[in-house]
Amino acid sequence: MDVSFLKRLLGRIEDHEVEVVSTKPVGKFRVEKTLKVINRQVLVGEVTEGLIYPGYKVKGKAVSPIMRIERSHKRVDFAVAGDRVALMLEYEIPCEEGEELEIYQS
Template sequence: MGFLSRLFGGKKETDTEEIQIVSRKPVGKFHVEKVFHIMGRETLVGTVERGVIYPGYKVKGKKAAVIYRIEKGRKAVDFVVDGDKAALILEGITKAEEGDTLEVYQS
C-alpha cells in the first residue's frame, strides 16, 4: 500500500482481517487517557497499570490491534512498565474511548 493511499484513508490489510488473541491471560493493562488517529493509525495515550508492554503485543478493546510502536516522551522505546505514561501506536483499530482500561496480550 502506498504512502498516499495510507495518508488519505485507504484500507489497510489489518482492516480486512480480524486479529485473533490466542493467549488466555493478559500480560498487562493500559488505561487510555486520549485517542488519536494519526496518518491512518490509531494512537492511544495513557498509563500502564500493570505488566510490561512491548511492540508486537496485542491490545484488546472492542476489537484487537497489534502494537506497532511505543513512544515515551516523544521517543521510541523498547518497552514500558507499571506507572509509565506512553503512547501506543497501533496497526488496526480497537475503537477504544477515553477512560477505557484495555488488556494487553503477548503475541
C-alpha cells in the first residue's frame, strides 16, 4: 500500500500546500468549537453566508479542503446559511471560537 496514501488518511502530512484559486468567497462559517476526530480537525459552527460543499476550501490563517459535512451527526451533501454543521477538514488550520472563516470554491 502506498505510504503517502496512509499519511493522508491519518492526517500526518505536515508540508501541505493548499491554494485558493477563486478571488471571491462563496460563503462564511463561524467557528463555535474545534475537535479532533480520528486525527482530523473538525470545526463545529454555523454557516453565516452562502453555500458550502465538500471539496470547497476553508480559509482563515491557513487553508484546508473540506472533506465532509455533517448535520445532526449525519453526513450531508451541502450546507446553507443558517445551518449548524460540523466540517471535517483535510488539514489542521489554526482558528479560535467566534472566528469567521471564508469559504472558497475549489
